[in-house]
Amino acid sequence: MSEQVNEQLLDFLAASPTCFHAVAEVRRQLLAAAYEELREGNRWQLQAGGKYFITRNGSSVIAFRLPEEKPSGFMIAASHSDSPAFKVKENAETVKENYTLLNVEKYGGMLCAPWFDRPLSVAGRIVTEADGRLTSRLVNVDRDLVMIPNLAIHMNRSANEGLAYNVQDDMKPVFAQQAEPGRFMQVIAESAGIRADEIIAHDLYLYARGRGTVWGADGEFLSAGHLDDLQCGFANLHGFLAAAPGRSVPVLAIFDNEEVGSLTKQGADSTFLEDTLRRIHSYYSTSEEDYHVMIAGSFMVSADNAHAVHPNYAGKADPTNRPALNKGIVIKYHGNQKYTSDAVSAAVFKTVCRKAGVPFQIFTNRSDMLSGSTLGNLSNAHVSLNSVDIGLPQWAMHSPYETAGTKDTEYLIQAMKVYFSLSLLETETGVWTLG
Ligand code: CO
Secondary structure: OHHHHHHHHHHHHHOOOOHHHHHHHHHHHHHHOOOEEOOOOOOOOOOOOOEEEEEEOOOEEEEEEOOOOOOOOEEEEEEEOOOOEEEEEEEEEEEEOOEEEEEEEEEOOOOOHHHOOOOEEEEEEEEEEEOOEEEEEEEEOOOOOEEOOOOOHHHOOOHHHOOOOOHHHHOOOEEEOOOOOOHHHHHHHHHHOOOHHHEEEEEEEEEEOOOOEEEOOOOOEEEEOOHHHHHHHHHHHHHHHHOOOOOOEEEEEEEOOHHHOOOOOOOOOOOHHHHHHHHHHHHHOOOHHHHHHHHHOOEEEEEOOEEOOOHHHHHHOOOOOOOOOOOOEEEEOOOOOOOOOOHHHHHHHHHHHHHHOOOEEEEOOOOOOOOOOOOHHHHOOOOOOEEEEEEOEEEOOOOOOEEEEOOHHHHHHHHHHHHOOOOEEEEEOOEEEEO
């Protein structure tokens, strides 16, 4: 079972060099599962028993199913579609020493070193103009195209004592041995099957080439780009599709821009989720009072990958909470609530894991280290409900090539399959029923 899941995960990652491609792949799988695509700019005609999804900006997606009976709440699971990468700037070509380099900038906070000395390419979206119509299209130059070569050790003898990278000066990828001006956009246009002068705008990113791989003495490990957070997106999607009907509305949300603070029209700190929940609710009732009742009977799982203890840096982890690869879903806690988990929401999620028969483990930071941030608390600013932060354990987060365990994806699929079929009600003050 796990082997098949891991191959499907590697296929999903290979199809997703950017957030736009990841959402296109989720869309393809939802359409294949007979989900109807809604558009935010049209009136929705929902039906009991219906299966729907919408996208925003082509980089965020929300899917949901309506039960046959009036639901008690929403069972939401969120993850993110974006990963740290180098974004290609406007007018990117720059000539140095007879080579054409590309001018790039950081998107998100990546580990810089692993971007050197490996084949890279460019993917993203372009907007074309023809006959007064602007059209957004995906583009992926599906071949080894650029490289960021290191400086030889002989010219920097202290390189192994730690380097500070200046992205502007040190990390421009080499594109050509002095190309004709405009050649870069020509290559982009050719790969999209159009002329360069048709492209009027672009969001283009570097990505590391090469399919992910399963490795280790017994195939214990899986490495690929974008595990944070497409591993959770993939598992949530497959749990969502496999879940039996329940009394709640299952809601799968995958948001863009988590790596840059989520404050965009399609991020977790936007109105996308709230707008969608309100439109779903309006199928049942126009009463604001009823909306609040339904939100009170709702729950959110914020799924974003977690740090497994690294065997070479074991002292970086908390002394008593030590997540390991292949040991199950990680529930993340933070005293100052950068993670939303609390006793109630963690109890709900632990119960889900027990029902699914999958292991869970706990992450907290060392008390002298700062926490990362994620989706749950930002989303809660718009739709406030019981929420837990979880993730799958991994090493090398924000490297272009990250490592996870080969068992954990299946654990999250099984947990989400159970979760999306449940509903949660506070039947009296301080007493919850999950069933
Ligand atoms: Co993440």
